[in-house]
Amino acid sequence: MTIPAGLRRAVLRAQRDTGFLAAGVLPHLALVPVWAWAAATIARTGNWLLTVSLSAALVLLGTPVLTAVQRARYRVLIGVDVPRLTPTAPEQWTWASTARWLAATWPWRKIGYHLLLGPLLALLELLVLAVAAACVAGVIAYAWSWALPTGVRQDWFGYLTQLPAYTAAGLLLLCALPWTARAVARAEARLALGLLGPSQAQRLQERVDQLTVSRTDLIEAVDAERRRIERDLHDGTQQRLVSLAVNLGLAIATCPDLSSDAREVIARAHLEAKEAIAELNDLVRGLHPAVLEDRGLDAALSGLAARTPLPVRLRVDLEERVAPNVESVAYFVISEALTNATKHANAMHAEVVVRQVGEVLRVRVTDDGLGGADAAGGTGLTGLAKRVGSLDGAFHVSSPVGGPTTITAELPCAR
Amino acid sequence: MRAVIAEDSVLLRVGLIKVLEMGGFQVVAEAGDAEGLLAAVAEHRPELALIDVRMPPGFTDEGVRAAMEIRRRWPGTPVVLLSQYVEERYAADLLSANTSGVGYLLKQRVADVADFVAAVRRVADGGTALDPQVVAQLLLRRDSDPLARLTLREREVLGLMAEGRSNAGIAQALVVSESAVAKHINNIFAKLDLPVVDADHRRVLAVLRFLGASRA
CATH class of the missing domain: 3.30.565.10 (Histidine kinase-like ATPase, C-terminal domain)
Structure with missing residues (x-):
């Protein structure tokens, strides 16, 4: 029997998503002991100053580790890359730039994710896993119900009454499971991108910085390319054309006893060579005048205006x-x-x-x-x-x- | 007359040698860069140095700097600069110290062999040969000074004078009589308050000194 490709994909995806959700439970609950301990200690001893600072320190230390764990989980299990952002340190440490840098660096959103959102997500994940377990149990109810004590089985697991309903419900849930797992995984990924990755403003800032740099590079590359073409034409074609015109000029000057037809042909070639030089000169100078680099705009404009x-x-x-x-x-x-x-x-x-x-x-x-x-x-x-x-x-x-x-x-x- | 050539394109160097030999020069040394040129001039003390402006290693104004160095170390050595493009700034550098025995021409002028040979000989004899395009650039920035008083024809004549042409040459170029040219020149001298002198190169010198005097 062959399994249709679509079904196989759906099963694999459901497996992957469920695994991803299962892997999230522990890291999402990681900070619960910290604040549970803090709450309990404050209630018991009333020493809130020490307790709060100690738990804050634990949270701060734990945040980068948990963030790394979550990044790995998103990347490895569902292929979502949560971008990392290292804000560039300002060139001058003024109050304003320091505040901006702190705002960009300070992991408020990450702490929010791990401390507050984490437990909620863990609950959600546990719920999905429970549903998965329940539907598997329902589908294969016939396979294990015989092992139940006779009384329970007769009351709750009638072969012809309740069990078919359990199996049907399990199958229905099984069909819904991939979509549910998918939806929860997506929601988590969106939350993680928003809270663990850079904020919209930071992403845009980074993009603007990248684009500015790449645009400058591009302009410089275009200019360098123009310079290179100018150099190549100057050293190659232009010298060759001048040499051609000089040789034709020499032919006219040194062979006075040519027939008038031959003279005319050479004279025309001479003229055309000179015109070609003039045209190419204009074109090449339009690419990048060497004097612009050498003596600046003012000097380069003299030649332009005069021509x-x-x-x-x-x-x-x-x-x-x-x-x-x-x-x-x-x-x-x-x-x-x-x-x-x-x-x-x-x-x-x-x-x-x-x-x-x-x-x-x-x-x-x-x-x-x-x-x-x-x-x-x-x-x-x-x-x-x-x-x-x-x-x-x-x-x-x-x-x-x-x-x-x-x-x-x-x-x-x-x- | 002995000449030295500095030109990094070997192809063009061959043509230049032929042209100079046709003009009665003997090419005693060739160089591909400014260093080689200075060494050749030191060794041969030529009566003409024909120099390409763009040469290795920088391919910018090596030739201009070498020419100025030659003029500084061996004053009176006639130099002719050749270039794909002529630039007013380079001309100003070149003419700033002394305007006799200086030429600055577009490379393509070499193709008109007879004219080019005449220009080079003029320079070798202590005269001047400036490309019309340089002259146009030099005149360009002078519209606020007495040159503005010249008529279009007089400006043309002044341009040809600055190139180093004789009255006959100017008359031929403009297709007018020599006496008409002489009249224009007298007008120019009058308008520019220049003393009238008849030697070809001294009047060029006067024109160039005038051009040079009003630039910063």
Whole structure:
């Protein structure tokens, strides 16, 4: 006879859940002797000061041990991982930060779980175990009832009267047992996650900390990648193209007796090589200008403004260099804004103002072009908004139809 | 004339040697980094050093620093810097001490062999050769000073002068007559309160001194 897979799973799960509940009884009752003793001692001797401090010490010592036991029980028996939280110690020990740290570290919720909730849970578990025992006993009532004293058996265990009812009731309870055990185990797991694990606020705080770190890492990784690609292109393709153009130039200069057709072909190749160099230069410089790293934003903007095919007024007012990622985002905002002004807005003039006000780097690019740029529509502008957002900066585009267009970015730059 | 080359790309070094030899230079030493360059200059005392800006180990401005070191230790040694991109700051560093015998050009200019050779020879003779892109950057920040009084054409002429071109060269570049160029130049000198001198490189010097004087 084969047992259906669903039934087997249900039986296994019921077994597991019941085992889990059974394993909870003792640890949940562990602190009962402590407060029972405390209550009894106070009632007997009235020496409540000593008793309370002694039992408090016992509770405090027991809490980490019991928490570890419960964690293991949840993890091993029902696969629920109760997260551990070690609050990071504050950098400066002020009253406020110390209070926050204590609130995060002090195991109020754990003590609550072990001291108050534990006994209640133990009762619940015992109840479930009792029901389980009762239903097993009911199902197999025919198997053991013969061993009862004759009087009891005749009064309570009639073969045709009571026993079928016991068996039926046992079977019904047996069917309900998995659900009950499951429900209790789930409820316990939820309580444990809430009380033994970090609180919602702590979890969110931890998540925010993690995300902040990973976002910074990601931005740095992207920047490093851009730098690497820039270096590779500079050392490889760009040198090769320049060399190609130089050789074609040499061919033109050193072979005056070529046929005019050949000369024309070489001259065209020469021209195309030079154009390819110019295009690649623009692309590579857009990735990450080396001078930005070397001499800072002000220096890098000179080259950018000079290469922009429209007159650019450039005003940079920086007392010192800002963080590299702030420099690079500011550079890309200005670069993209000037590209838009040239390519899409048909602007005649543009103005770039970069100013550090306190701990904010303000970047403003204005052009007198057609306007109508949409911060939500253009992929260039959404990309810029995202890059500015990645530094918790503010990005704003004002571009009424007919112009002028003003793009502003405010980047936090505290060092 | 003897020349020394510092360029970390071997491929390009070969091309540069050919171009210089075509221009009548004899390449006496090649180096792949600033250290090698300084050693070569110390050994050969060349009449021209052609230097790539980005070289090992840092790949940033090693060439500029090496050029300034050469100018400090062996004053008067003509140096031409080559770079994928020209930067106003590097030019300012380079021109801060002395503007004669200095060149700063985009690498792609080498491809126009005849022009490049002419520019390098100008530098070797104590002149100046600045890339138009550097000049554009140098002019960029000067809109509040007397340069603002120049007309667009006069700014173009000033730019070409700063590159180190002669009147004939400017006339050719702008497709105008030489006398028109001379008139523009006189206007520029008048507007900028510069004494009129006729030697090619001294007027460049005057322009550059003017450009250099107003920067911090």
